[in-house]
Amino acid sequence: MKKNYKMTIAYDGTRYYGWEHQPDRDTIQGKLESVLEIMCGEFIDVIGAGRTDAGVHAKAMTANAVMETNKSEEEIRDYMNRYLPDDIAVLEVREASERFHARYKAVGKTYCYTCYDGPVKPIFQRKYVTRLSSPVDVEKMRQAAVYLEGRNDYKSFCGNPKMKKSTVRVVDSIEIKRSKGYIYFTFHGTGFLQNMIRILVGTLLEVGRGAMPPEQVKDILEARDRKLAGPTAPPEGLCLIKVDY
Amino acid sequence: MKKNYKMTIAYDGTRYYGWEHQPDRDTIQGKLESVLEIMCGEFIDVIGAGRTDAGVHAKAMTANAVMETNKSEEEIRDYMNRYLPDDIAVLEVREASERFHARYKAVGKTYCYTCYDGPVKPIFQRKYVTRLSSPVDVEKMRQAAVYLEGRNDYKSFCGNPKMKKSTVRVVDSIEIKRSKGYIYFTFHGTGFLQNMIRILVGTLLEVGRGAMPPEQVKDILEARDRKLAGPTAPPEGLCLIKVDY
Numbered sequence: 001m002k003k004n005y006k007m008t009i010a011y012d013g014t015r016y017y018g019w020e021h022q023p024d025r026d027t028i029q030g031k032l033e034s035v036l037e038i039m040c041g042e043f044i045d046v047i048g049a050g051r052t053d054a055g056v057h058a059k060a061m062t063a064n065a066v067m068e069t070n071k072s073e074e075e076i077r078d079y080m081n082r083y084l085p086d087d088i089a090v091l092e093v094r095e096a097s098e099r100f101h102a103r104y105k106a107v108g109k110t111y112c113y114t115c116y117d118g119p120v121k122p123i124f125q126r127k128y129v130t131r132l133s134s135p136v137d138v139e140k141m142r143q144a145a146v147y148l149e150g151r152n153d154y155k156s157f158c159g160n161p162k163m164k165k166s167t168v169r170v171v172d173s174i175e176i177k178r179s180k181g182y183i184y185f186t187f188h189g190t191g192f193l194q195n196m197i198r199i200l201v202g203t204l205l206e207v208g209r210g211a212m213p214p215e216q217v218k219d220i221l222e223a224r225d226r227k228l229a230g231p232t233a234p235p236e237g238l239c240l241i242k243v244d245y
Numbered sequence: 246m247k248k249n250y251k252m253t254i255a256y257d258g259t260r261y262y263g264w265e266h267q268p269d270r271d272t273i274q275g276k277l278e279s280v281l282e283i284m285c286g287e288f289i290d291v292i293g294a295g296r297t298d299a300g301v302h303a304k305a306m307t308a309n310a311v312m313e314t315n316k317s318e319e320e321i322r323d324y325m326n327r328y329l330p331d332d333i334a335v336l337e338v339r340e341a342s343e344r345f346h347a348r349y350k351a352v353g354k355t356y357c358y359t360c361y362d363g364p365v366k367p368i369f370q371r372k373y374v375t376r377l378s379s380p381v382d383v384e385k386m387r388q389a390a391v392y393l394e395g396r397n398d399y400k401s402f403c404g405n406p407k408m409k410k411s412t413v414r415v416v417d418s419i420e421i422k423r424s425k426g427y428i429y430f431t432f433h434g435t436g437f438l439q440n441m442i443r444i445l446v447g448t449l450l451e452v453g454r455g456a457m458p459p460e461q462v463k464d465i466l467e468a469r470d471r472k473l474a475g476p477t478a479p480p481e482g483l484c485l486i487k488v489d490y
Contacts, residue, residue, distance in 0.1 A: 010368045057369075074364075081366055089368045119319075121326055123255045123334045124302075124373065 118181020363426020404440025
């Protein structure tokens with residue numbers, strides 16, 4: 001009998017073309033589906049809570065898959081980890097209700113974007129942080145971030161110019177913390193548009209380096225025009241931390 | 246006028262053939278010397294506190310180099326970091342007494358060896374830990390480690406079978422800590438023989454997995470016979486933490 005399994009997955013996205021499967025390219029979903037196809041003897045659709053961009057990481061992506069197996073939850077986890085490459089890990093496998101759907105049932109997501117503006121390049125974290133060429137002012141970025149919280153139309157921060165559906169989203173909180181040379185931007189919201197967090201960070205960094213006053217972010221939001229926002233920050237600093245259900 | 250500079254260097258040793266320069270192979274010393282040769286217009290000898298093996302990392306290796314430059318300490322550091330690959334960083338450059346010698350003046354070293362025995366492979370730390378195939382008993386390894394502290398002849402733990410000089414060393418302390426799935430072995434001593442820490446860890450892991458009683462380590466030490474000790478643990482778990490002067 002087929003059962004629905006909820007999976008929590010961590011990955012280092014450095015060498016992948018993002019979450020979503022693509023022919024002839026390494027993707028996270030593609031790797032997971034390949035392993036499950038071997039385990040189950042048939043193609044298994046792995047549904048992720050969202051699609052992370054090429055080069056973006058995850059500490060706890062959630063996915064689900066409906067499949068038939070006589071393995072226990074731990075046995076599925078161990079099987080997958082044995083055959084997955086060493087930059088993808090299945091942290092947990094749990095049997096879920098048949099109605100559980102990793103994307104439709106997600107009610108919130110936490111992402112962290114990490115930058116580094118210290119004088120010496122970070123060696124061991126180099127694949128997980130975006131290095132800035134000059135120091136940024138965290139207090140100014142915090143002032144700007146306040147304008148970006150709440151229920152808003154984030155069209156100015158959407159990476160897809162052909163987006164037909166609503167670009168209204170709810171961003172509950174944007175926290176910005178500094179610890180030594182590292183700056184951590186933590187976003188929590190119900191959902192995010194394509195490239196949205198990277199464009200938000202790219203814009204906040206413009207404020208942080210003094211190229212834009214904090215208040216200007218409010219105008220950018222209201223203009224609903226991608227051209228007014230900052231550049232899309234590089235993918236390597238971004239990590240999906242948690243999906244809420 | 247030539248001056249003597251003390252340098253603190255961090256590196257991810259994954260893709261290097263160790264510290265010491267070798268023709269046609271990437272090494273840490275080789276990379277540092279190449280950059281300084283361009284900076285100074287002549288070959289500069291970089292003297293390290295010790296030679297780490299291929300694949301071993303450092304959070305703070307100390308080195309010194311005698312050279313003539315009109316750059317300030319920070320300018321030397323920034324120049325080196327700009328031209329070094331992204332897995333080697335110069336943390337600090339300080340003018341030192343002309344008598345300072347990174348190897349001869351070193352009076353102590355701290356190394357940390359990190360293992361992981363949790364059920365799920367560690368994704369983000371994978372290049373800096375040695376993953377164990379089954380859980381180990383930390384308490385037993387601590388009992389065994391006590392026999393390995395002090396002033397002893399460590400011939401059984403020396404990776405160089407042709408070692409002619411004294412194999413007597415002082416190991417002040419071996420601390421073993423567990424935090425979740427990670428096991429941290431911290432060694433402090435006046436100096437270590439070739440592969441010594443990796444063989445000590447390889448032997449302690451034999452105790453940890455129950456293949457050897459803790460007391461047997463005492464016999465191995467006294468026998469002065471490499472064949473009786475455990476295997477040489479892999480390089481990726483080892484990191485030079487600090488050099489004392």
